[in-house]
Every structure is written in structure tokens, then in C-alpha cells.
Amino acid sequence: MGFYIGLVHYPVYNKHGETIASAVTTLDLHDLARLARTYEVDRCFVVTPLEDQQRLAERVKAHWTDGYGALYNPNRKEALELLTICGTLKEAKDTITLQEGRSPLVLATDASPEGVKTLGYQEARGMLERAGGVFLLFGTAWGLEARSMAEADFVLEPVRGRGEYNHLSVRAAAAIILDRLLGRDG
């Protein structure tokens, strides 16, 4: 099974519920790439239509895969190599479809999905075993826009801790969700 993740910067919401293209956070690129490597994810797509942000992401990747960073920290090279920067979600999905020979199952994540059928983690794990390929989407800023959410096959349940508070960073949420779906809990 091919497993792919997307770090989506457009279309996402800002604090006021308006659709925006968020800025790339370089630390997110590192954290998501290291998670991808740890959980043997096939590829992490960094989705942004903004060309300057694409260039920023490409520069970070190149520093660690071809530049000084590759010598300084080879572990980081192994991780950052998994990043592919692209302009749209559709472009990412098409790449996966080409790779896998069929459309992936698209799973969106959201801290507070409204009016959507959400999928629990146990259910999702069962589904992964049968799926050909999976594309798991993480929204930056205030989360994925409803449009992307609607295009997903399912939305995963929000991560809950011990209470009702669920305002995690995308880095932390991605870590928890990947571990719940793919981790081996000792």
C-alpha cells in the first residue's frame, strides 16, 4: 500500500474563516519530513500555489538534500528527500494516481469537522489494510477549507486528548495521527 501525506497551504482558512494561502513554515517541512521517514510514508506533498513559497520550500529541501545540510546531518537528508513541492492538491493526487495505477483513498483531517461523517482511527486502520493507496491531508493555518474536505473520501476524527481542548499545531497533530494509523504501540 502506498501511503502519501499532504501538507496543505491552500485552500485553508484564516482565523476569521476566510480562505487564504498560508505561508510555509520551514520547521513544518522538517517535522513532516522526519515523520514521513519515521512512518515510512512514500512521499510528503507540500501544496502551495504561491511561487515564492514554493521556492522557499525548494530551497530548504535543497539545502538538506544537496547542500551543506546533507553532509552535516545525513538523517535529515533521508527525511527531506521525501518532500515534493507542488501547486495544487489535484497535481499531488494525479501524481499518486500515476504512481499507484489507481486513485488513492483521500483522508482529510480537521480539528472540528462540521456536518461530515468522520472516521475513527480503528476503522481507518482496518480500511488502510484494504486500500490501494492512501493520501492523508493536513491543513495549515486554521485548517482545510470545506471544499477540500468535501473532495476527501473521509474525514478523520479530531484528535482528542483527555478533555475538549483541541488546538494542536499541525506538526503535533500529524505526529499523533500518523502514530495512530501506522505506529506500533509497544
Added chain:
Amino acid sequence: MGFYIGLVHYPVYNKHGETIASAVTTLDLHDLARLARTYEVDRCFVVTPLEDQQRLAERVKAHWTDGYGALYNPNRKEALELLTICGTLKEAKDTITLQEGRSPLVLATDASPEGVKTLGYQEARGMLERAGGVFLLFGTAWGLEARSMAEADFVLEPVRGRGEYNHLSVRAAAAIILDRLLGRDG
């Protein structure tokens, strides 16, 4: 049961295995505080003996708890309030002992513990139910020094994903470990 975490900047290792005091990463303060709030951790101690780094951490905290940030994002205020900045691990542990009326069980985390008896997550969850208070330590930079490791009651098993690679950021590792110990996986 009181549950406490420590984000330790000293004593930790650098890339070359030398003991250092690492710099505070402000994003770590946010991510750890948000995780602490999500998993209803009683307090997150930010441990650094460097006074300028203590001031930096205090300034970040104050911005979000008393300053403009508290109005801008009240969810962040709830999280950052859980931070206590202190100079040494001993100071943090004494504060917990005072609070709980007895010493906490100290659990260290490490990406590659050597020659130490490690504790699995299932075992650890069982232990939590019986423990009076727990103090869970996360090392920054290249991880907690052997000295702190030796003072811990147990060291948790390294987080493994699907392979052998385990070079996660402290933010991602903390997210996964807290979810494994305290999360309710749907």
C-alpha cells in the same frame, strides 16, 4: 494523579556527544504547552539554567498570557499558562513533590537509550494508574544526558514508526508519547 512534563535544555547532548545547555526554541514552548493543555497535563516545566533563555521563555509566556496574544488567541493563553520556567530539573521535581505530597515517578524519554532498562508504553500506562504523580522528561538537542537518565525511575522505549529511523523532533516525539500514554484512541 498529577502529571507533569519537563522540556529539558540542560543537561543535554550536542551532535558530538558533549554536554551543553541548548537554546530555547520558542515554537517548542507553544507546541509543548498546547500538548499539555490537550492531554490535561498539570504543568510543563521549561528547564534551563541560562538566564537569558529563561527571560526569553518568560517573555513568550507573558505575551500570550498577559499581553496582546491573550486577547488575540485565548486558546493559546490557556495553553501557555501551563508553562513554568525553572533553572534545574531538581527545582522542578521539588515543586512537584511539594504539590503532590510525595516524589513523582520520573520517566525519561530517549531516542536511543543504551544499557538502560526501558519501559514499553503498555507497561507504562498500567504504571500510571497506580502512580501518585508522574514527571515525564523530554530532552532537547541530541537528548538528555546520561546523568538525568540515570536519575529517572524508568526510560520509555524510543518511538518507532514502521522502520528503524527514529530522528523525530522533540515536538513530534512529545506528541506521540503523550498520546500513547494519555490519549484515547477512537
